[in-house]
Amino acid sequence: MDAFIFILNFLGTLAFAASGAMIGLKKNMDLFGVCILGLTTATGGGVIRDLILGLTPPMAFQDPTSAVVALVTSAVFFSRHVRQVLMHNQRRYDLLLFWMDALGLGAFTVIGVELALSRAAQPTFFLLVFVGTLTGVGGGVLRDLLAQEVPYIFVKHVYASASLAGAMLCAGMWNHVGSVDAMLVGMGAVVLIRVLAAHYHWNLPKAKL
DSSP: OHHHHHHHHHHHHHHHHHHHHHHHHHTTOOHHHHHHHHHHHHHHHHHHHHHHHTOSSOHHHHOTHHHHHHHHHHHHHHSHHHHHHHHTOHHHHHHHHHHHHHHHHHHHHHHHHHHHHHHOSSOOHHHHHHHHHHHHHHHHHHHHHHTTOOOHHHHSTTOHHHHHHHHHHHHHHHHHHOHHHHHHHHHHHHHHHHHHHHHHTOOOOOOOO
16 A cells, blocks of 8 residues: 555656646746746645644655655756757647646545545544545645646636545545545546546636626
C-alpha cells in the first residue's frame, strides 16, 4: 500500500507541477515565477488538507521529496526546448495541460480520501469527501489566484464536480472492495468525467444577467 501511495503521489505531484509551470509560461513568468507556480500547484492542496486534519507542520514541509519533484519538473518545462515545443503549438499546449490537470486531480483526490481515513479520529463520509475534493482542487485554485485568473474550478468543464464524484466513489467503496481498488476506481472516475466533460462540453449552469 505504501508503494502504491508513493506512486500516486509522485504522479499527482509531477502532473500538477507541470500544469502550474505551463500556466506560468503562458503568463510569461521568469524561471522563479514558473517554479513557484509549479510548486504551489503541486503542494498547495496537500498543505490545506493537512492543516484541516491537524497535521502540523504539513507533510510537504516534513519531507522535501514532493517539493523537489515539483521544482525539477517546473525547471524542465522552463527549458528552451520544452518552451518552444509547447508555446508554438496551441493545440499541443491545451491537450497536455488538460491531461496533466486531469491526472493530478484524480490522483490527489483519492490520496486526500486515504489520508483522511488514516489520520482523522472520526473519518465520516462527509469528511472523507470534503478532504478528498479539497486536496484535488486546492492547488489549482492557489495556482489560478497567483496567476490572476478566475479559478479553473469555477469556469471550466465540470472540474470540481469530477473531483467530488471521484471522492464519493472512493470513500463509498473503501470498505467493500479494498483500498487500492477503491482509489483506482475513484481516480479513474475523475479522469473519465473530465474527459467526457471536455469532449461533450458539459458545464454546470452559469449565472446570466
